[in-house]
Amino acid sequence: MAFKFQGVDFIAFDSLLSKDELLIRANTRAFIEDKLIPIVEQCNRDGRFPRELVRPMGELGFYGATLDGYGCAGMNNVEYGLLMQELERGDSGIRSFISVQSALVMYPIYAFGSEEQKYFWLPKMATGEKLGCFGLTEPDFGSNPGGMRMRARKDGDHYVLNGEKMWITSGSFADVAVIWAKVEEPGVAPEDWKVRGFLVETDRPGFSAHDVHGKWSLRTSVTSGLSLQDVRIPATNLLPKSDGLKSPLMCLNQARYGISWGVIGAAMACYDTALQYAKQRKQFHGQPIASHQLVQEKLVWMITEITKAQLLALQVGRLKDEGKAGFQHISMAKKNNVGIALECARMARDILGANGITDDYPIMRHMMNLESVKTYEGTDDIHTLILGNSITGISAF
Ligand code: TGC
Numbered sequence: 362m363a364f365k366f367q368g369v370d371f372i373a374f375d376s377l378l379s380k381d382e383l384l385i386r387a388n389t390r391a392f393i394e395d396k397l398i399p400i401v402e403q404c405n406r407d408g409r410f411p412r413e414l415v416r417p418m419g420e421l422g423f424y425g426a427t428l429d430g431y432g433c434a435g436m437n438n439v440e441y442g443l444l445m446q447e448l449e450r451g452d453s454g455i456r457s458f459i460s461v462q463s464a465l466v467m468y469p470i471y472a473f474g475s476e477e478q479k480y481f482w483l484p485k486m487a488t489g490e491k492l493g494c495f496g497l498t499e500p501d502f503g504s505n506p507g508g509m510r511m512r513a514r515k516d517g518d519h520y521v522l523n524g525e526k527m528w529i530t531s532g533s534f535a536d537v538a539v540i541w542a543k544v545e546e547p548g549v550a551p552e553d554w555k556v557r558g559f560l561v562e563t564d565r566p567g568f569s570a571h572d573v574h575g576k577w578s579l580r581t582s583v584t585s586g587l588s589l590q591d592v593r594i595p596a597t598n599l600l601p602k603s604d605g606l607k608s609p610l611m612c613l614n615q616a617r618y619g620i621s622w623g624v625i626g627a628a629m630a631c632y633d634t635a636l637q638y639a640k641q642r643k644q645f646h647g648q649p650i651a652s653h654q655l656v657q658e659k660l661v662w663m664i665t666e667i668t669k670a671q672l673l674a675l676q677v678g679r680l681k682d683e684g685k686a687g688f689q690h691i692s693m694a695k696k697n698n699v700g701i702a703l704e705c706a707r708m709a710r711d712i713l714g715a716n717g718i719t720d721d722y723p724i725m726r727h728m729m730n731l732e733s734v735k736t737y738e739g740t741d742d743i744h745t746l747i748l749g750n751s752i753t754g755i756s757a758f
């Protein structure tokens with residue numbers, strides 16, 4: 362039987378937050394408690410994305426929340442981070458859906474799109490009327506997206522796209538896909554063709570999506586392969602300000618930052634469950650297992666790492682608001698916070714003993730989800746190499 366979440370704040374972290382930041386966290390927490398927690402275990406069992414929450418989340422301003430105008434909420438980066446934290450305390454799959462809609466679809470339209478593209482897509486995406494997906498990864502190019510095979514060929518006032526994308530969140534229900542492709546340039550070596558972004562409506566002839574089945578992770582999220590065979594789109598669907606691999610990597614910065622907060626929510630859910638369970642579960646001499654030093658040591662490790670993760674995410678968020686966050690700062694927050702969240706999930710599962718393996722408690726679901734979160738948006742290894750490059754000046758990819 363799951364416990365009511367108590368909240369986690371060991372060092373008066375909340376005193377570092379503004380009233381607006383606390384309000385957004387409280388509102389999101391209430392929504393997740395009320396609408397997601399009651400259904401999430403069944404959705405996870407069924408491998409079902411809770412589509413019924415899409416429009417209510419739009420009404421609350423969850424999509425494109427850091428963008429200004431176009432019907433978006435204009436939150437600061439810490440408000441956005443707290444939103445992600447509360448969503449992922451519910452489930453990484455829901456946070457992932459919103460990360461993609463916001464950071465990977467609305468953000469590139471906002472940052473690289475024409476005014477027409479912004480006016481057409483952003484207000485509809487802010488309400489959840491239109492949904493998007495982000496196609497960067499390919500079957501043979503994950504950590505190294507620069508090697509992508511997706512091609513765009515100019516044909517009069519159209520582009521024709523050919524290629525495959527893989528592991529695409531929300532791929533089979535998206536209305537629009539942001540597709541990253543190399544634009545063919547006659548007379549230029551293919552390895553020098555420039556990566557650019559395209560808005561591809563998913564009902565165009567030649568576009569198809571097939572879902573990945575048999576996932577043990579992110580079961581509330583839809584993950585798809587995309588196939589584009591001679592998909593013709595108007596040249597006006599090019600994101601005009603996209604310019605090389607740097608453009609999709611800029612989108613990843615937004616999503617990675619959100620993940621660095623989101624996983625704190627998953628870690629909090631695991632810690633809070635383990636703490637409440639340990640105080641109640643009795644073994645040996647009628648004493649709660651929380652009275653044993655080895656159990657306390659695990660709980661202390663968790664609360665310490667969660668607290669450090671909160672401070673890291675907050676500082677990167679404040680830097681981001683000042684325009685001073687480098688991608689290496691975001692890599693540190695993503696890598697560290699996902700790593701400690703996964704370890705918290707494993708320790709919490711251990712504290713619950715056999716009960717920890719069931720979905721009467723949220724821990725195993727979070728643990729399985731976090732395995733994906735460790736891999737996507739740059740694996741733990743890739744973030745290590747980004748950080749290594751940053752501090753030594755030497756690339757070791
Ligand atoms: P490299 O030569 O290092 O870089 C090319 C240009 O980009 C610049 N750059 C960045 N700019 C902005 N933000 C970043 N994070 C950047 N990283 C690099 C770089 O300075 C360079 O600029 P310039 O001006 O010199 O041209 O490129 P590389 O091909 O060697 O690759 C670098 C590497 C390995 C770090 C990068 O490719 C990488 O991050 N790989 C990981 C791939 C990844 O994270 N994929 C995620 C796919 S989307 C997803 O997983 C969604 S999951 C759903 C959810 O979010 O919930």
Ligand code: FAD
Pocket residue numbers: 461495496497498502503504505527528529530531579584733736737738739740741742743746757758
């Ligand atoms: P690989 O790149 O093959 O890596 C395999 C292993 O090799 C890893 O341990 C990696 O760290 C290691 N490795 C690779 N290169 C090096 C190196 N140079 N040095 C040391 N170690 C290395 N992508 C999208 O574009 N859009 C999405 O919406 C999206 N959603 C996803 C949803 C889910 C559930 C998952 C699991 C993935 C999603 N992805 C998405 C793809 C994700 O970004 C990739 O899986 C990720 O970038 C890693 O690529 P890969 O799986 O091909 O692993």
